[in-house]
Amino acid sequence: MHPRLPHAGILSPQAIMIRACFSRHSGVAHRGALERGEMAAKQKLPAQPSGYQCRSEQCEMAEVEIPVYSYAELKKITNGFGAENFMGKTFSSNSLLYRGEIVDKESNLVQKVIVEMRKNEKDYDLKVWQTQLNALKDPTISSHPNVVKLQGYCNSACDLGLVYDCHALGTLHSLIFDESFSWSMRMKVALQLARVLQFLHSQEKPLILLNFEPRSILVDMDFNPLIFGFGLASGGVLGILDHTVLSLIFLSHPQVYLDPEYTLCGITIGPWCDVFSFGTLLLAMITKSHDPEVGEIIARSKYSFLQRFYGINFTKFIVLKNFWKDGKYHIRDSAAVTKLAVRCVKSCLTVVPKYHERPGMSEAVSILECLRVVKKLGLHCSSLA
Known part of the structure; x- marks a missing residue:
């Protein structure tokens, strides 16, 4: 049996209405979805159970010193976000992946990294980026050998970036x-x-x-x-x-x-x-x-x-x-x-x-x-x- 997340399926009125619109667009009929959305908007949704935080609240994360890069530095690391370093686009979060190299100024050692970039254009762009950053900074999650290790991040007005310590195929x-x-x-x-x-x-x-x-x-x-x-x-x-x-x-x-x-x-x-x-x-x-x-x-x-x-x-x-x-x-x-x-x-x-x-x-x-x-x-x- 799977463990169950309490109340994880509660939808906001806006989400219900958006999902109803998408269902019609996909040819899947859900009768009364818009009506349910309007009814839910008039009702107060139950409070989240204790022990769970809303995504809007600041997550309590262990303080980990992570290097902060500027957009110009990431551009240099990836050779100007060149086509030869482009790896692809993540389908869901609409970000771009690039190979890069960080050269240590003292030892001249070269570290292979992956840079994930996204534009900070829509409301959810910053939320998705912040959630990913919080997850990779969490010591429990990052301790698993099959979770990528965070090397740094960029948080500029127009561009959001995450740098991963990885030499990837x-x-x-x-x-x-x-x-x-x-x-x-x-x-x-x-x-x-x-x-x-x-x-x-x-x-x-x-x-x-x-x-x-x-x-x-x-x-x-x-x-x-x-x-x-x-x-x-x-x-x-x-x-x-x-x-x-x-x-x-x-x-x-x-x-x-x-x-x-x-x-x-x-x-x-x-x-x-x-x-x-x-x-x-x-x-x-x-x-x-x-x-x-x-x-x-x-x-x-x-x-x-x-x-x-x-x-x-x-x-x-x-x-x-x-x-x-x-x-x-x-x-x-x-x-x-x-x-x-x-x-x-x-x-x-x-x-x-x-x-x-x-x-x-x-x-x-x-x-x-x-x-x-x-x-x-x-x-x-x-x-x-």
Whole structure:
């Protein structure tokens, strides 16, 4: 069973109305959504439970001395934000990633870094940036080996930047189609991502990322994934997510990896949202595809025989076609991973939401640790709780 975030699904009147407008735009009919928004606006929403902070309140963070860079310094680090250093754009938070180098003036040592830049144009830009900064400054979150280490930040009037200490091959998004990204390395990445989600969900106050997608995951030179997409996170030390912020971002940048049952129907935020994102990402890695249709077909199959035969077996066929020449690929591993991914994206929207029908991340970790390729790589044991 997943731990439940109390009252995390309460929507503001504005968020309800925005979501209703988006639903009509997407062709999904939600009768009375606007009326419910108007009714909610006239009612006083219940207070947040004790122990949880609103996103608007200042989070209490441990004081960590982090270097502050000017825009000019970041421009120099990235060689003028040159095209040769451009890595891509994060789909959800609308920021740009660049490679950079910091040269120590005394020792002349060169440090490889990644610079994430965004314009400070809209109200939510500063909120998303501040949330990400707070998360990466938190000692508990930053202690995990699969969370990127913050090297510095920039907070100018027009530009917001974060500097990460990372020598990266690229984002996970850029590697999905790469033939050198082998089956064994994909399973290594999948296992480590499952472990970091398990870690975040197992905190006393679970932290839900929501923004768990391959453009917000770096992969270092040893094929270790490093997550940095905390801008839309909810719970934990960051407090409850401002749903209006997420709704505005979603209207501008529709998400493939965000649980559609939250974005369209407003189900309670919980670990099951990240489980859906993980399942969609896992499908992308094993099918070498960013096309959401495979995940959508499986997740939205109306009849059980379609779910069982078309969904799972069709995906197995794609995986076999992509990796049968890979020496470390095993058909039983493929079956286990495909079944796990399909369960993760299973629809849980009923009169009484069946969140338990999606596996928890602890179960996902256990399944991945039992894979033959994982055991051969010696990755089935972890020192992390």
